[in-house]
Amino acid sequence: MKNIKCNLLSILLLMIAISCKKEKQAALxxxxANQWILDSMKVYYYWNEQLPKQPEPNNSASLFFQGLRYSADRFSYMEDPAANTTEYSSFAYYGFEYALVQMPAFPGRIFGTVTLVVPNGPAAKKGLKRGDLFSAVNGIEINSSSSNAIKQLLKQGANISLQTxxxxxxxxxxxxxxxxxxxxxREQPVYLxxxxxxxxxxxxxxxxxxFNDEFDRNILDSIAKFKNKGIKDLILDLRYNPGxxxxxxxxxxxxVVSVNEGEIFLVSQANKNGGRFTDSFGQTIAKGSSLPRTFAEVINSRISIEKLFVLTSSATASSAELLINNLKPYxxxxxxxxxxxxxxxxxxxxYDQRVPKKIMYVLHPLIFKLYNSKLQGDYSAGLVPDYFADEFSTLPLKEFGDKEEILLKKALEVSLGTSPIISSKVASNKVAPILSANTKAVFQSSFxxxxxxSPISFGRGKTGLDFKSNKK
Structure with a gap:
């Protein structure tokens, strides 16, 4: 009887072992392509410890990747080189941004307003200006039922007509x-x-x-122009800057700050496989791919200011936010x-570095949390302004650089204390504003x-990090 019990116990244990082995094998x-994605995310993904223990099997690599993303992750994405992408934005195709707005003076209606026009872009050459209002696109009147169709029309690249x-x-x-x-x-990023x-x-x-590094000399020359002009403060308008x-x-x-080459500009925190590393001003500048590439060259453009005012909106992102946060210690x-x-x-x-390459997908997972020299950061909910101002509070929108433009007006009030005298000519909308104090933007193409x-991207070979696993 004792032998029978032992045999039964042995059989039971063997069955459990086989069952566990099968479950483990089944899970793998x-x-x-999905296995490659999962392995890569386990090594590099900032939230690798929050990856699902049993990922939902899916024949679609894209859906599988989406299923791995942590709940707080809004920006990781995957590229499929085989995908035929034809929809982009009104900015990419026509060189303008817009918002859809509701105005109390016209209840039940939705209007378009041009928020930005790229100098020398297609829209600018046709005479479109910031502040222009429009009611229809390709003959379709903008309303709550047609607004989604309007958005689609404006990002497809076909010929469009705007009824202003x-x-x-x-x-x-x-x-x-x-x-x-x-x-x-091509957008030259310094407009004015x-x-x-x-x-x-x-x-x-x-x-x-x-922050297009091909035009770094342009922004540095623009800053340098203020040398010997006696300015005390600088207003940097980044309201639609995507980084x-x-x-x-x-x-x-x-x-714009008096720092040494070796002072810390950026602290990057990865998962446990990567750890933490710091970059000085000099090191960060040297990692760029465009001239100037040395700290010594950059500071030839340096100016001395007391305050930096930064104008922001819900579209201000990435390197624009980094600049705000990482200048604060200085x-x-x-x-x-x-x-x-x-x-x-x-x-x-x-990406798959094997030869020959077996996986064509390219992953862009969030890998580093970014901090300033005082380890201040964690602004995933956005950087909150010191002074709130809504540029849509009064329409039509004023041109950039107009002293009455809502955001600039507030900055000048804080900086100068009184109404400014403009030292150079400024273009201004001549039409009287609509008296609509509670105008609401329901969609912004810039946002x-x-x-x-893409989120801030470091060249893979320029991170200075060695992740503790075989690189994928």
Missing amino acids: ILPE LKVVNDQLISGPLFSISYSYF TKIFSNGNKKTGYIFYNN GAVSSAAKVAAA LNVVQIGEKTIGKDMSSFEI ARSTTM
Whole structure:
């Protein structure tokens, strides 16, 4: 009897072992691409410890990747080179941004308003201007039922027509019809520089729309122009800036604060496999791919200021947010406008490095949390302004650089204390504003573009980190 019990126990234990082995084997059976994705995420993903223990099997690699993302992750994404992407944005195709707004003066209606026009872009060449209102696209009137269709039309790249409106005695009447076609253009990210004065103090202003390192000399030259002009404060307009190169942000920072090459600009925190590393101003600048690439060259453009005012909106993202946060240990930074988008992390491309390559997908998972030299960061909910200002509170929108433009007006009030005397000519909308104190923007193309653009990206070979696993 004792032998029978032992045999039964042995059989039971063997069955349990076999069952566990089968379950373990079953859990590992994934399509090759999905297994590669999972293995890569286990090594590099910031939230690798929150990856699901038993990932939901899915034949779609894209859906499998989405299923791995942590709940707080808004920006990790995966590229499929085989996908045929034709939808981009009104900015990419036509060189303008817009918002859809509701105005109390016209209940039940939705209007479009142009928020930005790229100088020398397709829309600018047709005469479209910031502040222009429009009621229809390709003959389709904008309303709650058609707004999604309107958004689609404006990101497909086909020829479009905008029916604009004029404001006459607080009434809207039909204006010119603008027909715009796609044509290639390059955005030069510095749109405008100006100097304002109250008679005793001067404040500089720059509208800067992208940390594109190909134009680093342009932004540095724009800053350098303020040398010997006697400005005390600088206003940097980043309201629609979606980010870009970290090296460009470091160059702008080094040009407006008195720091040494070796002082810390950036602290990057990875998961346990990667750890933490710091980059000085000099190191961050040197990692850029465009000239100038040395700290010594950059500080030739340096100016001395007391305060930096940064104008922001819900579309301000990535390197633009990094600049604000990482300058704070060194300079009095005053943020005016709206809360930013909250891209406080960075990534690098993960791709199959085997020869021959077996997996075509390219991963862009969030890998690093970014901090300043005082380890301040964690602004995934957005950077909150010191002074709140809503540019849509009164329409039509004023041109950038107009002293009456809502965000700039507030910055000048804080900086100069009184109404400024403009030291150079400024273009201004001539029409009287609609008296609509509670105008509400229900959609902003600039926010949509900043959301879909890549998070801050480091070159994989430039991170200075050695993750503790075989690289995928």
